[in-house]
Amino acid sequence: MKAAPAPSRLRPRDTLRVASSGVRTRPLRAVLSALGIAVGIAAMVTVVGVSASSREQVNEQLRNLGTNLLTVSAGQTLAGGESKLPEDSVDMVARIGPVTTVSAIGTINDMSVYRNQHIPVEETNGLAVNAARTDLLDTVSGTLASGRWLDDALAKYPTVVLGANAAERLGITQTDGSVEVWLGDEWFTVVGILDPVPLAPELDSAAMIGWPVAADELGFDGSPTTIYERSDESAVEDVRVVLPATVNPANPEEVSVSRPSDALAAQAAADETLTTLLLALGGVALLVGGIGVANTMVIAVLERRSEIGLRRALGATRPHIRRQFLGESLLLAGLGGVGGAAMGGVATLAFATYRDWPPAMPLWVLGGAAAATIVVGAIAGAYPAARAARLPPTAALATI
């Protein structure tokens, strides 16, 4: 028996060329069928990118604000009433070794701030009035939106600095001394408005007045309700342990200590559940896109029967035909994947820029998008490619 002829061979390059022929001859159809996958990938990439950018934003914020701030609150008495911290508690905290800065506010009970004296007392807008020490702003890393913060001189006079929400609710934007608010039984001049304070959000809806003027004019008893302190980063936990007994030796159990930076980080982590949900939605879009590609491939195989027959006549083996159509499906999916990743990247960049976040994109997203694309393309193409390969050459060549 004569030796079998050298087997048919399709070079890898030619496999690629043959696989892309369908895409090249019908570019519009290729784009449309890749669009579904592009949308799915874009959605997933955007979700991951936006959540990474938001986390990066929180991290950056924490780097700027520091994570060494502890907030000490008077808390509740065992009987359920408002507890108070001793007048000298701020000095006691300052005496703890690693503590570098300390400040405090004292919330004045049953007092709010009004646009004018005609507004009923009950309509507080939820705004509190705090006596604030002049070193408060630095301690909590607060910044001014406009005007100035209380200094030793201003603190003696009826002047007020409004938190960001408080100013908004009162409808006040001017800090040039022309605007006054009704506070207690007196007019207080608005000298400053704060930016939101991420580490002390309770200040956002409050009006801050000087410690001395609060005592002189509003009968403030001088007991702090919240103490803010910063210490060496490494000593935060140690300080935390000794704080309750330091500020309130009589009733240390009433005192509550919190670390606001933890709350910010936890908030960022809470976004993860939403991210997972949106990722799943992106996955559904990807699945639908995959079905679109499978549909295109089934039609392509039907339409190109005679091409398949011709290729078999030219010496293509079944695996050659299968690889051609599988390759075409992978190309379509890849087209969608690349387009979708680009769209997702642009969307993330646009959204992050709009929100003033640092744009971030974890590298694994690229790998994930590539893997998802390959899997979808392979699954979508498997059945049509197998059908094309199984088609007998004579049936493929028979034209009606």
Added chain:
Amino acid sequence: MSMQTETAATLSPTAVNDPVVLLEDVRRVYPGQPPVRALDGVSLEINAGELVGVVGPSGSGKTTMLNVLGTLDRADAGLVQIDGYDVSSLSDRQLSAIRARRVGFVFQQFFLAPGVSALDNVADGLLYSGLSRHRRRARARQTLTRVGLADRMHHKPNELSGGQRQRVAVARALVGKPSLLLADEPTGALDSTSGAAVLKLLHELRDGGTTIVVITHDHNVAAELPRQVHILDGKIESDERVSQI
């Protein structure tokens, strides 16, 4: 090898080489109600360098025979030997290899890739041979010149006349230097002038040594061929060699 030579020798004692085509009592039955005996005991031997016409009315089994000769289809019974290979003993992959390297096809509908130049359509005849694109194109250029289309290399099929398209298809079948060229109604879609030109080309190729089988239902086409095999209802009615003028 020796067994094959013996078989060929018993059938055709004068043949020095293996016949290119050897069919012995070949049957191909399409299942159905009733089953169709498309090939019903066909025996045929074609030697290297012959130009053979297979003639018969529509439905007589010509295309089925071409499919069997081209290893696109397998016979249900009988011996099919193409270029010395016993087809029944070969795998689908091996049959593909025979088609890639030993057999060339020309179809009535040309089956040229639209939007692809004549040169690349012809080069595709070598696609599954594993040659580099550069070498495929070089061979395609030679072959297109040989079929008289040196000046149409870069034309797309829609820029060519029917006769030119069929000559491109012939070049594609020829580019792999096959032992056997099979043409199914190659002039069926052409006007008489273009058809005559294609036939003239086939004659020239035969003179160059290519073994060619032309299938046709057209007696005028058949009349010009040096050997005519008449087929009816899957059986060979007559097999005549006419001496050419």
